[in-house]
Amino acid sequence: MTCDAWEYTLSPTCDLSGYTPEQIAAAEAAAQALLWAASGRRFGVCSYQEELRSCYCMCPTDCCDACRITLSRKPVVEIISVTLPGETMAMDPSLYTFKWGKLVRLDGYHWPTYAQCVQDGLVIAYKAGVAPPPSAALALGELVCEMLLVGSPECRIPANAVSVSRQGITIELAQAASILGKASGLPLVQGFVALTNPSGMMVPSKVTSPDDDGCVERSVENYVALS
16 A cells, blocks of 8 residues: 655745755655644545455345446545456456446446455555545645754754654654644644544544435445455
């Protein structure tokens, strides 16, 4: 799994000219990880790959026609490729689409299904997740600059937030919400965390819709996902 880097906007007063590309990359990675944790770990678009193998069908007929596939990661942002069992080349994207939360085949055929789980599966590569809001760009830019100042008197990040080692910057992610909260001294970061994670939760809650009749969930059971 790989995740897209967050874009950020630097303050006019932040000068990166005195730092090496390696130092800047380390600060970017550390700042994004810290901000991701402090905002409740709810933002980020990542790439996934699932291999689907049909073993049995436990849904009513209308859920088991294998024309539609529900992927395990949500929300789906983009389908990168679909490769049929036994094939090495990806399918023509014009032969399928993603709508209503499902991967739908458009060429009149069903997605391959088997009675046994011994054949190679259907491989789907896709991106899923929630992109960070626009306010994250300013907050991340502010935090990147502060990460580069770690160890200097000008750094505004609390001393218990980070430490410096020969390998670079080490972050205590478990304390991210409190570190970047009201006492952080970083107004843009503080505002972003307050808006996106006011309760200070490190992991977002999960909600099940009462409108779901269970059929969609059972349709997922037709496949064994090997990511």
